[in-house]
Amino acid sequence: MQRALTTPREANGKSNFAEWYQAVVREAELAESSPVRGSMIIKPWGYGIWEQIQRELDRRIKETGHDNCYFPLFIPLSFIAREAKHVEGFAKEMAIVTHHRLKMSGGSLVPDPDARLEEPLVVRPTSETIIGDAFSRWIKSHRDLPLLINQWANVVRWEMRTRLFLRTSEFLWQEGHTAHADAAEAMAESLKILELYREFAETVLAMPVIAGEKPANERFPGAANTYSIEAMMQDGKALQAGTSHYLGTHFAEAQNIRFQNEAGEFALCHTTSWGVSTRLIGGVIMVHGDDDGLRVPPAIAPRQIVIVPMLRNKPEDANVLGYCEALSHALSRQTALGDRIRVQLDTKDIKSADKRWNWVRRGAPIIIEIGPRDVANEQVTFMRRDRLRDGDKIQSASVPRDRFIAEAPQMLDDIQIRLFSEARTRLDSNIRSDVRDFDQLAEYFSGGGDDEDNAEFRGWVRAPWSQPSGTALDDVDARLKKLKLTIRNAPVRQGEADLGKCIFTGQRAVQEILIARSY
């Protein structure tokens, strides 16, 4: 059987997920490694997906009252030091600029010793410090609050072991930063964004997630509360797809973000920060991909419908092309999922069969192939990427042209919903709630082979716990680490039922948490 992709998700009855992931990234031409260790090149199809993600998310961020700004790429070392003093779990792997000029020396180009910076600059790993510094200047009175800012930017965190989209030294993201007059309002902001991310992931990425609060040991350093959305990949692992932090007054204190309240007194602001990144594209691949490559949800597909003309270097080619152009034009004027349908007529000078496989691999939602017979019958022959095969056979259908044009919006809607519902079923049916103690947990996750990247499928466990803290939490963390597990989050909206006993401490449980392997 011909597959669009070289590498299936399983081979010889064993998981091959890591290799498959790389094959999709490479063969769907989403991204590639660059000569700069840990940095990727995002290719047109991958970047096109990011642009759609940006567009949809940016609209939501603006509609909730946030303004976009741009802050410097470089952060003075003293700013970072201020944070380091403040924050224990501070990560130090960052790119550091020490010189501002090159010079020729002995025939080769070197950093000019005379152009050493007095104070080294750090390439932003995140912008709390530099934005907080601006906030401390911008905020004077309660009238300046809330201050709601977002930035689309590149950030750098030096990574030793990288994986395209999932963990790269440089990545693209948005980072929101807000300041508020009191804790309640800032906490409400953190939760509003958590819900915004959930709705965005589910509606736009067709990626079901569970929103919840991270345990204390998984908090962003310096945060009072960290919330996340967690998605289940097809290998059962969890992917943290977005985080939202309530920072209390910790950062305001370090950066002196104060305001004069209505009584004329000076008070510290309560701040939040939150972000999602190009990592989402890795999630989309691992949630929706199949053995023929990627399947892009229509809401973020750079091209939702691709038309491949079947040309044979014969006189009737002109006819076929004309038919395709008119079809492309008619489809482009239709609206689906709130926007004009994005159509591409693929006139590249390669074999049409190769084009078909290219678009299958890339995951264009609908692929149309038009030959002379379609023109003669005024019909459209097409494949839906969400139900590409019937058994092993490729499924295509031919319908009258006008009907296809009329039904295309509904079809794209339907593909979006089916991709979501397929993923939703996978998530719902792979969370076990029947684990009663740590031994059962260990048993469930034991085995799976030595190849951590291609472990056997294991779902998640939702289990009650007593929310231990301090050394008791460290102990839980250590026990889980041995099983290569982490607590993902404590889902929001938990019932009031009696939860029974904590699977770690045996004490009375106060909430449920999700436990999983993760990226």
Place this chain on the structure above:
Amino acid sequence: MQRALTTPREANGKSNFAEWYQAVVREAELAESSPVRGSMIIKPWGYGIWEQIQRELDRRIKETGHDNCYFPLFIPLSFIAREAKHVEGFAKEMAIVTHHRLKMSGGSLVPDPDARLEEPLVVRPTSETIIGDAFSRWIKSHRDLPLLINQWANVVRWEMRTRLFLRTSEFLWQEGHTAHADAAEAMAESLKILELYREFAETVLAMPVIAGEKPANERFPGAANTYSIEAMMQDGKALQAGTSHYLGTHFAEAQNIRFQNEAGEFALCHTTSWGVSTRLIGGVIMVHGDDDGLRVPPAIAPRQIVIVPMLRNKPEDANVLGYCEALSHALSRQTALGDRIRVQLDTKDIKSADKRWNWVRRGAPIIIEIGPRDVANEQVTFMRRDRLRDGDKIQSASVPRDRFIAEAPQMLDDIQIRLFSEARTRLDSNIRSDVRDFDQLAEYFSGGGDDEDNAEFRGWVRAPWSQPSGTALDDVDARLKKLKLTIRNAPVRQGEADLGKCIFTGQRAVQEILIARSY
């Protein structure tokens, strides 16, 4: 007389343009200096203008067949060295990353000596080298050509003397990079983009420009031809607002960008690159600003119509607010300049008179003020920012609500056109064509005071020249430099008339060039 801005363009009969520029940037809240020397913070109103610029330009770049990608921020030093070897006029002021980790040492945070990079990384000043490297891998056959790529990115060029938007160490831009099978096609691409930039500047920024070719001494290092669009600021200086380069095979050679042609032979690609940056915002300020602040052309105004409710903490406030909300809603549903009208209802908790001046300073095209009387009369009282004053007095008009809503699109169109035509008149009437020799040139530009930033207004000179090269060109360059002048470009589309003699060499002229002071 009350002005929205603290600093006028002239004071005591002398030009005050540099201070005025800074006042607009600051008081219209467009941007501010950051604690990182040479890097700016772009604030919401400034970034909103950039977003509109991006949206309009991105559409044009995509419509002409270019795909967006993203390439690494860091460039290995060896790549830069390859270019340096190749290019004489190579600039060396760049930010250089030498370490990838911080550590605590003696109580302070320092670059970890154990984390020194084997090969330093340069923060991209432009991406020819790193993108060229990708091209050399991506291009195999003539079927892969043309390869048309664009990137939106931040770049860093260490600058000693900076001015917000106009010259900053970090700035935002788009850079296009293309590869072609032959010189004619690559040259056509360079000129197509030059025309795209011209049309964009004039239609969207309402900024008239002259498109032309840079003289050899002003070419991008390594380029075979450099083209630019040049705009005239209100102080008479020229601003290079965009450049497009035909790179010949120079970069292809350095980066080994080759393809197999239809005959099966390997040949070097011909490449181009081109870009515009956040500098355009500086141009918009200096072309359209007045003594009340910025005037933003409607096509790039983040908010085209702002509604200020005149609230007095009285019961009728609710009525006024309701009326404003309905008006905002009705206006938002109208289309102007190809998009939904961007409306803001300003409900900030400050005095309405302050709001009015804020929006005047920022240059919102139409500012509406609604009080109880407007509600009672079902009317709209508004100011047009392009004709704010009648003499010294602020001009406002009241028209029936429904008429205002119906006419708003036309009014925005009209403001766009008037701003352009005002600037066009300034450009056209300030280019002298009657300079016959170098002495006349020197005389015209002589004087103007010692303060280079606030020199007296001098327009441009369009003069014939013999297009000298080599040392003769160096000589011209040196003579102009003494007068603080440069050749801006040789306008495209020149007539066939007899041009007379070169003002530098006295020889028979072959084309006309523009000479001006510049930013």
